[in-house]
Amino acid sequence: MTLVNLLLVAAAVFAIGVYGVLARRHAIGVLLSVELMFNAVNLAIVAISWSKGLLAGVVLVLFGIAITVAEIAVGLALVLLASRVRKSVILDDLSELKG
Amino acid sequence: MRDLAFFALAGCLLAAAFAVVTAKSLFRAAFALSGALVTTAGFYLLLSAPLLAAVQILLYTGGVLTLVVFALVVAGANTEGARWRRPIPAALTSLAVFAVLAVSARKLLAGAPVGGLESGKDVGLLLFHDYLVPFELLSVLLLGAVFGALLLARKDRPE
Numbered sequence: 001m002t003l004v005n006l007l008l009v010a011a012a013v014f015a016i017g018v019y020g021v022l023a024r025r026h027a028i029g030v031l032l033s034v035e036l037m038f039n040a041v042n043l044a045i046v047a048i049s050w051s052k053g054l055l056a057g058v059v060l061v062l063f064g065i066a067i068t069v070a071e072i073a074v075g076l077a078l079v080l081l082a083s084r085v086r087k088s089v090i091l092d093d094l095s096e097l098k099g
Numbered sequence: 100m101r102d103l104a105f106f107a108l109a110g111c112l113l114a115a116a117f118a119v120v121t122a123k124s125l126f127r128a129a130f131a132l133s134g135a136l137v138t139t140a141g142f143y144l145l146l147s148a149p150l151l152a153a154v155q156i157l158l159y160t161g162g163v164l165t166l167v168v169f170a171l172v173v174a175g176a177n178t179e180g181a182r183w184r185r186p187i188p189a190a191l192t193s194l195a196v197f198a199v200l201a202v203s204a205r206k207l208l209a210g211a212p213v214g215g216l217e218s219g220k221d222v223g224l225l226l227f228h229d230y231l232v233p234f235e236l237l238s239v240l241l242l243g244a245v246f247g248a249l250l251l252a253r254k255d256r257p258e
Contacts, residue, residue, distance in 0.1 A: 001101050001102055001105040001145070003208055004204055004205055004208055005105070005109075006105075006142075006146075007200075007204035007208065008201055008204060009109045009112060009113070010200075011196075011197055011200035011201050011204060012113055012116075012197060013112060013113065013116045013135070014196065014197075014200065015193040015194065015196045015197035015200070016113075016116040016117060016119070016120055016193065017116070017119075017120070018189075018192060018193040018196050019120055019189050019190055019192070019193035020119060020120030022184075022185070022188070022189035022192060022193070023120065023184055023185065023186050023189040023190075024120070024184075025184050026125060027174075028125055028167060028170055028171055028174065029120075029125055029128060031167070032119055032125070032128050032129060032132050032167065033119065033120055035132060035136075035163060036116055036119050036120070036132065036135060039135060039136060039139050042139070043139055043142055046142070046143060046146055046148055046151065047146060048208075049216065050146040050147065050148070050216055051208075053216060055216060055221050055222055055225055056225065058148050058150070058151055058216065058222055059222060059225050059226055059230055061151060062151065062154060062222075062226065063230075063233060063234075063237060065154060065155065065158060065159050066158075066237055066240075066241065067237070067240065068159070068163075069158065069159065069162050069163065069241075070240060070241050070243075070244035070245075071244075072163055072166060072167070073166060073244055073245070073248045074244055074247050074248050074251070076166050076167065076169075076170040076248075077247070077248035077249075077251040077252040078251060079170055079174055080170060080173055080174055080251075080252045081251050081252060082174075083173070083174035083175065084254075089174050089175070091184075092184065
């Protein structure tokens, strides 16, 4: 278990998350993929702080987790609002702002 | 032993991540995500950050899974017809992102030291001493998020 191996795993999970964000059509599916990417970044931060012996990375990830939970709460509230007002949560149907 | 655990966890994490983006049912994707989050908690244990593993499972996995399943029940997991949007360009972009990250990790951090973390008490000291102001700001942020989510999702909105 080396730092580079850990970072490769994190990079792979991040890339899978990128695929999900680009390819999913359902808004909640996109949110799930965003969570996956966020998780990969957390793993990379903890791996680097483990390698350097710094605890600040752990504190950073603690803050990050709390902020993500807030983010997903607001994101899901937006999805519920879209499903009620627009009767759809498929992202292709919500494209009025596109120029 | 450590290496064995590492490879087992890495396999589980990648499989769960793959299931999150490819599962047909979004309920399955949500549970695969919770699997990925729990596996990440295993990584945190392996990296000697047990506090973080506990927070990850209790707060993150529990909270996110509950919220997502609730939203799926209310908003509907129905994806109607074509489920994927431009899968091949998306896969190419994702491969390019992976290549950039992997090459830079190899170039920049090969031969980095393998350290270790002392934990528990020191995390608490750091959190409530050095990072006290961000910690309090975080509580304000969470309050704002709760009010924002309630305001957005409530039914009777005054025009």
